[in-house]
Amino acid sequence: MQSNSFAIRLLGFLKRKKIAFIYIPMSIYWLLITVGMTIPAEKIIKYSINDKLEHMISQFILAIFVLFFNAFQEKFKIIRKHPFIFVFVFLALYGAVSELIQLFIPDRFCDIYDWLADIIGILTAVILLYPIFGKALKNFNESIKVSDN
Numbered sequence: 001m002q003s004n005s006f007a008i009r010l011l012g013f014l015k016r017k018k019i020a021f022i023y024i025p026m027s028i029y030w031l032l033i034t035v036g037m038t039i040p041a042e043k044i045i046k047y048s049i050n051d052k053l054e055h056m057i058s059q060f061i062l063a064i065f066v067l068f069f070n071a072f073q074e075k076f077k078i079i080r081k082h083p084f085i086f087v088f089v090f091l092a093l094y095g096a097v098s099e100l101i102q103l104f105i106p107d108r109f110c111d112i113y114d115w116l117a118d119i120i121g122i123l124t125a126v127i128l129l130y131p132i133f134g135k136a137l138k139n140f141n142e143s144i145k146v147s148d149n
Helices: 005-016 018-038 051-072 077-081 083-104 112-148
Strands: none
Touching: 005 018, 005 051, 005 112, 018 051, 018 083, 051 077, 051 083, 051 112, 077 083, 083 112
């Protein structure tokens, strides 16, 4: 079965425009998440959605950015070869550390259920994107190897 040609074309476009569509938005988004987790609870803007749902959505979006970042970075071939695994492991660790950091923020606390919500958001992104981009990324990276030679 051939890989999805739309996915291959999208990967090519994102690879060519990775700074504008992956690196800069991911950096801004991640900075906002990090700043948000260090703000004391009484200064946080409250939304009407569930706290756990906020965690799942924020990590889902971050996982998408990090997945493409991993797939397009050129320094570590093992990460580029297995971006889905590294997205899950790295962001799960990031979620754990972010919860631990909140122990030191006034009116914030470390909540294992927040971390589990983070993991669910990450897993959801991986599970939804793997069927679409898993084989396409493998083919895309193999075509890069051929063109590099």
